[in-house]
Amino acid sequence: MNMAQKENLYAITGLFDSPDAVLHAAEETEKAGYTKFDVHTPYPVHGMDRAMKLKTSKIGLFAFAFGLLGAVCAVLFISWVTIKDYPLVIGGKPFWSWPAFVPVSFEVTVLATSVLSTLAMIVLYFKFPNNAHPLHDTPYMKSISSNRFGIAVQADDPKFDEKEVTGFFKSLGSKEIAPVYFVPADQDMRPALFDPKFLGLLLVIGLTASAATYFTLNKILYLPPFDWMMVQPKLKAQQPSSFFHDGIGMRPPVEGTVARGYMPYPYKGKPEEAGKYLINPLFPTKEVLDRGQQKFLTYCSPCHGNFGRGDSRLQGQFPNPPTLLSDKVRSWPDGSIYHVITEGQNAMPSYASQVSREDRWAIIQYIRALQRAQHAHESDFK
Amino acid sequence: MTTIDYTQEPAITIGVVTSAEIDAAISAPLDRFPSRRWWIAFGIALMILSMGLASVTAILFKGLGLMGFNQPVAWAFDITNFVFWVGIGHAGTLISAILFLMRQRWRNAIARFAEAMTIFAVICAGMFVSVAHLGRVWLAGYLLPYPNQHGLWINFISPLVWDVFAVSTYFTVSLVFWYLGLVPDFATLRDRTRNKHKKLAYSILSLGWRFSNRHWSHYERMYLILAGFATPLVLSVHTIVSFDFAVSVLPGWHSTIFPPYFVAGAVFSGFAMVQNVLIGMRKFFKLEKIITLKHLENMNKVMLATGMMVGYAYAVEFFMAWYSGSQFERFVFLNRALGPYAWAYWIMVSCNVLFVQLFWFKKIRTSIPAMFAIGVLVNVGMWFERYVIIVTSLSRDFLPSSWGHFSPTIFDFGVLALGFGLFFTLVLLFVRFLPSVAIAELKGVMENAQPHYHE
Numbered sequence: 131m132n133m134a135q136k137e138n139l140y141a142i143t144g145l146f147d148s149p150d151a152v153l154h155a156a157e158e159t160e161k162a163g164y165t166k167f168d169v170h171t172p173y174p175v176h177g178m179d180r181a182m183k184l185k186t187s188k189i190g191l192f193a194f195a196f197g198l199l200g201a202v203c204a205v206l207f208i209s210w211v212t213i214k215d216y217p218l219v220i221g222g223k224p225f226w227s228w229p230a231f232v233p234v235s236f237e238v239t240v241l242a243t244s245v246l247s248t249l250a251m252i253v254l255y256f257k258f259p260n261n262a263h264p265l266h267d268t269p270y271m272k273s274i275s276s277n278r279f280g281i282a283v284q285a286d287d288p289k290f291d292e293k294e295v296t297g298f299f300k301s302l303g304s305k306e307i308a309p310v311y312f313v314p315a316d317q318d319m320r321p322a323l324f325d326p327k328f329l330g331l332l333l334v335i336g337l338t339a340s341a342a343t344y345f346t347l348n349k350i351l352y353l354p355p356f357d358w359m360m361v362q363p364k365l366k367a368q369q370p371s372s373f374f375h376d377g378i379g380m381r382p383p384v385e386g387t388v389a390r391g392y393m394p395y396p397y398k399g400k401p402e403e404a405g406k407y408l409i410n411p412l413f414p415t416k417e418v419l420d421r422g423q424q425k426f427l428t429y430c431s432p433c434h435g436n437f438g439r440g441d442s443r444l445q446g447q448f449p450n451p452p453t454l455l456s457d458k459v460r461s462w463p464d465g466s467i468y469h470v471i472t473e474g475q476n477a478m479p480s481y482a483s484q485v486s487r488e489d490r491w492a493i494i495q496y497i498r499a500l501q502r503a504q505h506a507h508e509s510d511f512k
Numbered sequence: 513m514t515t516i517d518y519t520q521e522p523a524i525t526i527g528v529v530t531s532a533e534i535d536a537a538i539s540a541p542l543d544r545f546p547s548r549r550w551w552i553a554f555g556i557a558l559m560i561l562s563m564g565l566a567s568v569t570a571i572l573f574k575g576l577g578l579m580g581f582n583q584p585v586a587w588a589f590d591i592t593n594f595v596f597w598v599g600i601g602h603a604g605t606l607i608s609a610i611l612f613l614m615r616q617r618w619r620n621a622i623a624r625f626a627e628a629m630t631i632f633a634v635i636c637a638g639m640f641v642s643v644a645h646l647g648r649v650w651l652a653g654y655l656l657p658y659p660n661q662h663g664l665w666i667n668f669i670s671p672l673v674w675d676v677f678a679v680s681t682y683f684t685v686s687l688v689f690w691y692l693g694l695v696p697d698f699a700t701l702r703d704r705t706r707n708k709h710k711k712l713a714y715s716i717l718s719l720g721w722r723f724s725n726r727h728w729s730h731y732e733r734m735y736l737i738l739a740g741f742a743t744p745l746v747l748s749v750h751t752i753v754s755f756d757f758a759v760s761v762l763p764g765w766h767s768t769i770f771p772p773y774f775v776a777g778a779v780f781s782g783f784a785m786v787q788n789v790l791i792g793m794r795k796f797f798k799l800e801k802i803i804t805l806k807h808l809e810n811m812n813k814v815m816l817a818t819g820m821m822v823g824y825a826y827a828v829e830f831f832m833a834w835y836s837g838s839q840f841e842r843f844v845f846l847n848r849a850l851g852p853y854a855w856a857y858w859i860m861v862s863c864n865v866l867f868v869q870l871f872w873f874k875k876i877r878t879s880i881p882a883m884f885a886i887g888v889l890v891n892v893g894m895w896f897e898r899y900v901i902i903v904t905s906l907s908r909d910f911l912p913s914s915w916g917h918f919s920p921t922i923f924d925f926g927v928l929a930l931g932f933g934l935f936f937t938l939v940l941l942f943v944r945f946l947p948s949v950a951i952a953e954l955k956g957v958m959e960n961a962q963p964h965y966h967e
Contacts, residue, residue, distance in 0.1 A: 245688055
């Protein structure tokens with residue numbers, strides 16, 4: 131054996147055939163004062179922890195901590211959502227109805243404990259993944275993973291002496307004693323990490339993942355059957371439809387349909403009777419005048435002018451709209467004006483479809499106010 | 513007078529099986545090219561699966577209207593299948609976690625397989641809710657609480673949200689539990705295989721496990737903790753599934769007996785499924801020495817016990833309907849037994865309560881064809897139990913004017929096929945690619961596996 135190999139010695143291993151033998155050997159190894167040794171068994175052997183004088187695993191503390199973390203986070207998060215960020219009233223129950231938080235909090239607790247403490251065990255205690263350990267791919271490990279039991283005393287143990295350990299194992303009745311060496315190159319990850327092949331692989335994976343993500347999010351998810359409810363197969367007004375024989379999407383009402391709120395107008399073509407029998411149901415209160423002004427400015431002022439003088443910008447382009455302040459209009463009864471708004475007159479069309487009945491009466495009150503403003507009584511100045 | 517020594521545990525295997533024999537028997541299906549019989553079984557499973565996928569694809573393109581559900585029966589086959597498959601999963605966790613805590617050593621031979629079945633069954637259950645029932649699968653992300661530009665959160669006090677958490681936690685924890693158990697077995701396979709690619713795969717999966725006792729010490733403790741958490745978890749999952757019904761005010765659903773009743777039913781149907789599949793597997797892979805008649809008999813005893821719990825729940829439901837004095841409750845139960853779905857109700861009662869009583873006889877309990885047939889019947893009965901609960905309650909509730917009737921379409925049956933096809937495809941892939949018996953756990957409970965302390 132040359133010196134280089136000697137420096138690379140990892141451990142001396144000894145194989146045993148029965149659990150009793152390895153348990154005894156472990157006890158003796160521990161008694162002999164070795165500290166850096168390990169027992170390898172294909173399944174956990176009862177009593178081995180005691181024989182090796184191992185302390186009870188502390189993984190339970192991790193489980194407790196992670197469980198507590200999961201529980202606290204879940205309760206706080208649910209409380210914040212249901213009380214502060216997105217409160218929903220459900221059956222008049224209080225927002226903080228904690229019994230209903232139990233199921234989700236419980237599940238999150240179990241999830242956090244199981245996943246995080248398993249990860250903690252694998253990463254912190256086992257230092258896994260580690261496929262470069264010197265024991266891998268040795269005849270020793272192959273026997274262990276099948277049906278035999280073994281002890282390995284590591285070369286970095288302060289009491290380690292190759293000959294002494296070999297003799298010690300022999301005295302314990304080990305059937306096969308073998309040294310295990312490590313390959314120094316295996317222990318250094320740096321060259322492997324900067325290998326151009328590895329970097330190339332990383333690049334390919336990165337590009338593939340980005341391209342796949344891009345196409346999934348921007349293209350594939352907009353192909354059928356994925357629909358995002360932006361296009362809906364319902365008919366909107368004015369849309370054509372091949373379903374109806376006339377090709378029109380919007381349906382006319384059935385013949386004889388009466389529109390909601392429709393009242394027949396009995397004085398059609400009878401302006402005198404309208405003037406005679408129609409009476410303004412509204413009084414010139416502030417509310418009525420305000421409403422009349424609003425409707426007047428919307429519907430009447432474009433032709434008749436903002437103050438009813440007939441001085442709108444339509445002057446000269448059409449037959450001039452008449453003033454509403456003339457003596458003729460002043461002398462009309464309310465019913466006549468109502469009739470003109472409802473039926474139209476000369477160039478003026480009917481405003482019945484735009485202006486409701488009540489609004490027409492309000493407009494008339496407003497016109498009366500405009501007329502009064504131009505022909506005020508003495509008493510109005512007081 | 514003879515006394516029975518109760519401290520003496522029965523043998524786990526037939527005859528003495530050495531560790532090397534265990535390795536050989538369990539890794540054999542992984543090493544050799546799959547047999548003709550495996551291909552035939554896999555072909556059938558794939559065929560059933562593709563029938564299901566075809567139906568689901570049609571549903572995704574055309575909409576849920578292809579299925580038979582309607583108003584008022586808005587839940588039908590999808591939710592029946594979902595509850596059925598979640599229930600199937602429960603046997604696996606019961607075997608792997610609860611029997612582990614009770615130190616039932618016989619569980620070791622069947623635990624791995626049952627855990628795998630749990631995972632596959634939960635995948636199937638998830639498929640029904642997410643793919644078939646939601647309609648727009650691509651919006652399934654809305655089920656999870658994530659910060660979004662709508663400023664919305666999910667409603668944490670809705671049982672349907674609890675369900676999402678329960679089933680996804682159940683799946684994740686089962687997967688972790690299962691994988692942790694597989695790690696030493698991957699290490700064994702890694703050292704056995706001569707195939708370069710398999711060696712790479714097993715090395716990665718084993719994480720570099722080297723059977724160190726310093727690791728076993730933590731590993732065993734972690735396994736105990738996981739079993740301790742999985743036990744209340746498995747009880748919570750079907751409890752929460754039952755809340756989907758019990759929290760509503762529908763007669764026939766609004767019942768406090770639902771959680772225990774559902775859990776018992778879940779274990780019942782789960783054991784029937786494990787028993788059925790194990791009977792096939794031990795025959796296929798010649799594992800009769802490892803999965804013995806004793807295992808199957810024990811499972812039959814569990815089925816007998818849980819079957820009677822389920823029967824008790826049926827009786828209590830009827831009693832409570834009468835005792836409640838509520839006209840609607842009374843009507844729902846009379847309607848179940850005598851109404852338009854009476855055929856489904858009586859299939860349920862006969863399969864779940866009557867036939868399973870045959871397991872009182874040791875001869876039937878230990879006869880493979882008889883127990884297989886009863887196992888199949890139990891699963892039929894348990895599927896119909898969910899169907900009866902869901903469909904009869906929805907179809908006739910308070911107002912006769914809003915009553916309706918559900919009859920399945922071919923797409924409903926297609927979706928039913930999806931579950932069985934997916935499940936058996938996954939099971940067959942599992943037995944082909946992964947060790948279907950926990951090698952390390954089984955070695956540890958063999959005769960002479962533990963030290964005698966120089967007795």
